[in-house]
Amino acid sequence: MFxxxxxxxxxxxxVNQRAGDLYRxxxxxGYPRSEIVQGAxxxxxxxxxxxxxxxxxxxRTWFAVxxxxxxxxxxTAGRWRHGSKINLxxxxxxxxxxxxxxxxxxxxxxxxxxxxEDMTDxxxxxxxxxxxxxxxxxxxxxxxxxxxxxxVNAVETDTFSIxxxxxxxxxxxxxxxxxxxxxxxxxDTMARYxxxxxxxxx
Numbered sequence: 001m002f003x004x005x006x007x008x009x010x011x012x013x014x015v016n017q018r019a020g021d022l023y024r025x026x027x028x029x030g031y032p033r034s035e036i037v038q039g040a041x042x043x044x045x046x047x048x049x050x051x052x053x054x055x056x057x058x059x060r061t062w063f064a065v066x067x068x069x070x071x072x073x074x075x076t077a078g079r080w081r082h083g084s085k086i087n088l089x090x091x092x093x094x095x096x097x098x099x100x101x102x103x104x105x106x107x108x109x110x111x112x113x114x115x116x117e118d119m120t121d122x123x124x125x126x127x128x129x130x131x132x133x134x135x136x137x138x139x140x141x142x143x144x145x146x147x148x149x150x151x152v153n154a155v156e157t158d159t160f161s162i163x164x165x166x167x168x169x170x171x172x173x174x175x176x177x178x179x180x181x182x183x184x185x186x187x188d189t190m191a192r193y194x195x196x197x198x199x200x201x202x
Contacts, residue, residue, distance in 0.1 A: 001092045002043045002103040004142075004149020006172045008088040010044065012080050013062055021069035024052070025080065026062050029088055033061045041105070045086040045173070046147035046184040047075050048105025075107045075184050076146075087147040087172050101142040101149050103186060109133050111145065111185040113177060114159055123169060124153075125177065126161045129185060134158040136187040144186040148172050 013026040027044065029036075036042075036054040042063065043049075049065035056062070072078040080086065108130075115126040127145070129137060137143060137160050141152050150162045169175040177183070 002048070002089050002105055002147070003092055004089070004101060004103045004144045004147060006087040006089055006148055006168075009172065010086045010088045012082055012084040012086065013057075014082060015080060018066065021072060023067045023072070023078075024064055025049075025067055025077070026053075026064045027086065027088075028057075028060050028062050031061055031063075031088075031090070035090075036061060036063050041091050043087075043089040043091075043103070043105045043147045045076065046103070046105065046107055046144050046186055047071060047077055071107075074109060076110060076182050079182075085173050085176070089147055101144075102189060103144045103147070103149060104189060105147075106186060107184040108187050109185050110182045113179050113181045113183070116177065116179055121166060123164045123174070124161060125164060125174075126159055127183070127185075128159050131158060133185065133187055134160075142188045144184075146173055146183045148174065 008030045011028045013028050016024050018024050033054065033056050036051060038051055040051045041048050042051060051063045052066055053064040067077050111127040111129050113125055114128045117124040137152055137155055139152055139155055143150055143152055148168065153161045153163055164174050
């Protein structure tokens with residue numbers, strides 16, 4: 001489990017096809033090499049991936065993950081290339097502060113930026129959600145976008161808006177996000193279960 005509080009901005013070092021639809025991605029990060037172990041989970045722009053190798057190159061730590069067909073289908077991982085920037089978060093430990101909301105790292109689909117409005121001290125984004133996921137998004141509810149925990153400000157049919165503060169713009173990929181860009185969307189688990197309970201009661 002994760003919290004949607006990004007702790008590092010990673011950079012894709014390489015993308016190599018292994019077999020069929022299986023790809024191995026190597027990612028530079030700022031985490032100490034001693035703390036990255038094989039089998040560990042790291043959220044990469046909201047996608048929970050398993051470390052299969054790790055090492056150092058110069059003064060930079062890198063780790064490798066394998067990405068399969070389903071992940072490529074429902075996330076933006078298939079578009080990552082050498083130099084792509086991605087949000088990183090290591091898993092929540094018992095006793096850690098829950099600064100965002102509970103994020104599983106299981107991306108539900110891809111949302112598209114419909115508009116960006118830069119304001120004096122923040123930015124407002126309007127995003128379009130896939131039709132099947134829009135019903136899970138509510139004003140004042142939580143969503144994870146590219147692994148960042150954000151609060152929904154307003155909802156209108158299949159679009160919703162969020163406000164992003166300066167720190168988040170600097171510390172994540174949101175600073176470089178523009179109209180028509182795609183982001184990984186994970187809906188709030190509580191919203192999913194609430195909707196399921198309502199369906200069962202009908």
